[in-house]
Amino acid sequence: MTDISWIVIVLAVLVLVAVVVGVIALTSGARSRRGGALTLPPEEVSPFEADQPPAQGASAVLERDEPATPTLERPESVAGRMQRLRERLARSGALGQTLLSILSRGDLTESDWEEIEETLLLADVGMGPTTELMETLRTRTKVLGTTDPAAVREVLRSELLALVGPELDRTLHLDPxxxxxxxxxxxxxxxxxxxxxxxxxxxxxxxxxxxxxxxxxxxxxxxxxxxxxxxxxxxxxxxxxxxxxxxxxxxxxxxxxxxxxxxxxxxxxxxxxxxxxxxxxxxxxxxxxxxxxxxxxxxxxxxxxxxxxxxxxxxxxxxxxxxxxxxxxxxxTGIVLTKLDGTAKGGIVVAVQRELGVPVKLVGLGEGPDDLAPFVPEDFVDALLS
CATH class of the missing domain: 3.40.50.300 (P-loop containing nucleotide triphosphate hydrolases)
Structure with missing residues (x-):
């Protein structure tokens, strides 16, 4: 072949290569403008769309707030309950306050003694315990021969305490x-x-x-x-x-x-x-x-x-x-006495124990979640007379 023929062939090849390169460049640019990959990702479908159930075995990728762990309450200690309940009892000690006011009058008449008896019966102490308490109070106040409030209070305290029964076992037997x-x-x-x-x-x-x-x-x-x-x-x-x-x-x-x-x-x-x-x-x-x-x-x-x-x-x-x-x-084996606050019916403590020989072990004094405490006779009587 002549030199001219080779030149024509080479030029033809160069033109062909240029055309191919140009096509490739145009194609790449078009792809680039459309967002790159030709294979689009699968369309995400919300599991809440339409009424179609999710495919079996498919896992839904949903972010849910984990439920907060509940914070447990710490109940009030027994010591704290006792102090608060003593204060509440003291505010409702109508029985003891009425008896003290009568006994402190001095020379009590028969009318005064009838008032004491009526007060005890209205407080649900019961006929038997009331009769016993009346006889003891008559004797001790006559021997005492004084109207001093402190002395009268001590007499009443000892007699009420004896009626409530400090010797009874009020323990909750909870040993396994x-x-x-x-x-x-x-x-x-x-x-x-x-x-x-x-x-x-x-x-x-x-x-x-x-x-x-x-x-x-x-x-x-x-x-x-x-x-x-x-x-x-x-x-x-x-x-x-x-x-x-x-x-x-x-x-x-x-x-x-x-x-x-x-x-x-x-x-x-x-x-x-x-x-x-x-x-x-x-x-x-x-x-x-x-x-x-x-x-x-x-x-x-x-x-x-x-x-x-x-x-x-x-x-x-x-x-x-x-x-x-x-x-x-x-x-x-034991009594739980509820709604004792704000009432003059505290004598039921004496009556129920006397009849059944069963001690009051717990008392409820209010509507709060920790308004329940062991019954302590000394605290109960002192609160009545405070």
Whole structure:
């Protein structure tokens, strides 16, 4: 080939290469202007769009706020409760203040003594204790021969204290028992009472009192006739981190719930199991028999250490009749006296203990969550006379 022919071929090749390069450059630019990659990412579809369920096995990438860990309440110590409740009792000591004012008059007439007797009876002290106190006061004031308020107060204090019974055992027996299998059983507490005495609330407050003493607690919601009672108890438990055993079926066998609560307490090595029961009318034989069944069934898992009867202090002598019937059915070991604040009915303490030989172990003085404390006779009498 001639030199001219080679030049033509080379030029043709160069032109071809230039064309190819130009095409490639144009294509790249077009791609660049369209956003780069030709393969678009799959369209993101919100799991809340339309009514289409997400594909099985697909994981939804949703950011959700983690639920905050609830902050548990720390119940008030026993010492703090006692101080506050003493102050509240002192503000409602109408009984002691009335007696002091009469006894300090000097030479008491028969009318004065009748006024003292009426005051004691209205305070629900009861006829028997009232008669005893009247005779003792007549004798001691005559021997004393003085109207000095301090001396009269000391006489009244010693006699009221004797009626309240400082020698009675008011301890809550909550030490774990050892069963035949050698394992520790939780101390079990059965709480009973009629409707309207504040029984479920008392169970919740008792749980707080036990937590304040660093005991581990399980609650049993054996009031299966009212769903609200189990809900209420669950709320009390949640506030202090105490588990509640309950049935989701209204009208379930309360004995079965109580049994499960005690078993749960054993399996979790709890210190105390407290079982709430339905409010019962003391004249309903079937309900009272069921209460006896609950106690028997609980005893299969662990001995029942305490049976606490919740009484409303404002019901007076009617509350005492309630106590008698409950004591016949379940062998009551202690009284919880609620609504004692703001009332002159404190004499029910004397009456119920005298009739049953059962001590008042706890008192409720207010609607606050920690308004429940051990009953101390000396504090009670001193508050009445303050």
């Amino acid at each position: 028992a050892v069963g035949d299998d050698g394992l520790a059983h939780p101390a079990t507490v059965l709480v009973v009472g009629v409707n309207g005495t504040g029984k479920t609330t008392t169970v919740g407050k008792l749980a707080r009192l036990l937590v304040a003493e660093d005991r581990t607690v399980v609650l049993g919601a054996a009031d299966t006739f009212r769903a609200a009672a189990a809900d209420q108890l669950s709320t009390w438990g949640e506030r202090v981190g105490v588990p509640v055993v309950r049935s989701e079926r209204e009208g379930a066998d309360p004995a079965a719930v109580a049994f499960d609560a005690v078993r749960t307490g054993r399996e979790s090595a709890a210190d105390v199991v407290v079982v709430d029961t339905a409010g019962r009318l003391q004249n309903k034989a079937g309900l009272m028999d069921e209460l006896g069944k609950i106690k028997r069934v609980m005893s299969r898992e662990a001995p029942v250490r305490e049976v606490l009867l919740v009484l409303d202090a404002t019901t007076g002598q009617n509350g005492m009749r309630q106590a008698q019937v409950f004591a016949e059915v379940v062998d009551v």
